[in-house]
Amino acid sequence: MRSWPASEVPSLSDAGLPAATRPLSLHDTGTGTARPTSPDGTARMYVCGITPYDATHLGHANTYLSFDLVNRVWQDLGLRVHYVQNATDVDDPLLERARDTGEDWRALADREIQLFRDDMTALRVLPPDQYIGAVEAIPLIIEMIEKLRGRDAAYEVGGDVYFPIASDPAFGQVSRLSREEMAPLFADRGGDPDRPGKRDPLDALLWMAKRPGEPGWESPFGEGRPGWHVECSAISIEYLGMAFDVEGGGSDLAFPHHEMGASHAQVATGERPHAHAYVHACMVGLDGEKMSKSRGNLVFVSKLREAGVDPMAIRMALLAHHYRSDWEWTPAALDEANARLGRWRAAAARPSGPPAAPLAAAVRDRLAGDLDAPGALAAFDAWAAAAGTDEAAPAQARAIADALLGVAL
Numbered sequence: 001m002r003s004w005p006a007s008e009v010p011s012l013s014d015a016g017l018p019a020a021t022r023p024l025s026l027h028d029t030g031t032g033t034a035r036p037t038s039p040d041g042t043a044r045m046y047v048c049g050i051t052p053y054d055a056t057h058l059g060h061a062n063t064y065l066s067f068d069l070v071n072r073v074w075q076d077l078g079l080r081v082h083y084v085q086n087a088t089d090v091d092d093p094l095l096e097r098a099r100d101t102g103e104d105w106r107a108l109a110d111r112e113i114q115l116f117r118d119d120m121t122a123l124r125v126l127p128p129d130q131y132i133g134a135v136e137a138i139p140l141i142i143e144m145i146e147k148l149r150g151r152d153a154a155y156e157v158g159g160d161v162y163f164p165i166a167s168d169p170a171f172g173q174v175s176r177l178s179r180e181e182m183a184p185l186f187a188d189r190g191g192d193p194d195r196p197g198k199r200d201p202l203d204a205l206l207w208m209a210k211r212p213g214e215p216g217w218e219s220p221f222g223e224g225r226p227g228w229h230v231e232c233s234a235i236s237i238e239y240l241g242m243a244f245d246v247e248g249g250g251s252d253l254a255f256p257h258h259e260m261g262a263s264h265a266q267v268a269t270g271e272r273p274h275a276h277a278y279v280h281a282c283m284v285g286l287d288g289e290k291m292s293k294s295r296g297n298l299v300f301v302s303k304l305r306e307a308g309v310d311p312m313a314i315r316m317a318l319l320a321h322h323y324r325s326d327w328e329w330t331p332a333a334l335d336e337a338n339a340r341l342g343r344w345r346a347a348a349a350r351p352s353g354p355p356a357a358p359l360a361a362a363v364r365d366r367l368a369g370d371l372d373a374p375g376a377l378a379a380f381d382a383w384a385a386a387a388g389t390d391e392a393a394p395a396q397a398r399a400i401a402d403a404l405l406g407v408a409l
């Protein structure tokens with residue numbers, strides 16, 4: 001599937017600034033600590049994409065923006081980044097929405113994915129090298145399920161195929177949750193713990209036999225459609241291989257999605273780990289609840305853009321929060337971001353300013369420490385508020401805002 005146009009990432013050394021040196025440290029859910037990412041030459045990242053309906057709300061945007069910072073910091077360190085993202089363009093919630101609205105599920109997915117591409121482009125989120133839909137990945141998914149069957153790590157219940165978590169001794173090492181904590185989350189997030197005939201309530205669906213009125217694809221285990229988690233296992237391994245650097249998503253993906261996906265990948269390949277770090281971004285809320293389709297408390301990037309809001313102000317409003325601390329959206333956030341953007345643009349339009357090398361060092365230092373974007377914004381505030389006579393500084397400051405924060409001044 002087509003991704004979206006990439007905005008140019010300026011090289012800070014071309015702008016006359018020193019090279020970055022501090023490696024990026026990210027909080028890894030699997031170990032509960034922030035650890036330096038140590039890609040060998042090419043940094044490999046898989047970020048779970050949208051299920052294409054209700055795109056792109058500010059929660060989605062906040063998550064993709066967080067991993068855009070990872071991409072930019074790695075590029076600033078001189079690393080090549082291999083970035084892969086999926087789109088879950090066939091799955092229960094999508095088919096339900098299409099049924100509710102009477103729209104063809106493919107048309108719904110296509111329209112929402114295009115909206116997502118436009119919003120990501122406006123927010124200057126760099127595109128993945130491969131943007132892969134679940135439907136186009138079905139041959140890969142079937143291959144992975146065959147591998148699991150070959151390792152006796154798949155079994156049938158009523159025509160559907162399940163993954164036995166007992167086949168993975170390391171199950172639980174991504175989320176580090178107890179079984180008591182896993183059970184309710186599994187039920188809440190698409191699982192079917194109470195289905196009779198399963199060996200373990202937490203066993204996850206790999207392939208669902210075709211239901212009447214639903215799409216289905218041929219497979220060696222009957223006509224049907226893929227389960228959710230196996231889609232990201234199959235796509236991530238196909239394009240990145242095992243032991244890639246970062247698997248990313250919002251915190252609601254740690255369990256079951258990333259746990260299960262890692263388990264499928266590790267059992268199917270017999271290799272470990274699936275990813276070196278599992279990185280999870282916070283939940284953005286509105287009116288006291290996590291912004292989510294089911295609650296309908298959504299603020300859409302496209303609606304703000306239609307209302308004439310500068311996408312750079314939206315980006316700055318999101319960057320004002322640490323990527324791992326849940327927060328609530330308020331209209332005031334946009335006013336503050338607009339004012340801040342105005343101050344930065346005025347400062348970067350001056351004929352001279354304070355030297356920019358210390359600014360580059362401060363922004364890099366803050367971002368390298370588990371993406372402290374609020375700290376990086378504060379460093380830029382300080383530069384913008386100070387006077388100086390360095391005539392190269394304003395252009396260098398613009399390059400710093402663009403390359404590291406994705407903000408076009």
Ligand SMILES: Nc1ncnc2c1ncn2[C@@H]1O[C@H](COS(=O)(=O)NC(=O)[C@@H](N)CS)[C@@H](O)[C@H]1O
Nearest residue numbers: 048049050051059060063088249250283284291
């Ligand atoms: N309120 C929210 N705040 C922050 N991130 C959110 C919020 N709601 C959803 N997300 C994140 O946005 C991304 C897309 O969510 S989604 O559209 O539901 N799609 C999926 O989770 C699957 N297609 C992943 S394979 C996920 O990483 C999810 O964690």
Ligand SMILES: [Zn+2]
Nearest residue numbers: 048049232257
């Ligand atoms: Zn995923």
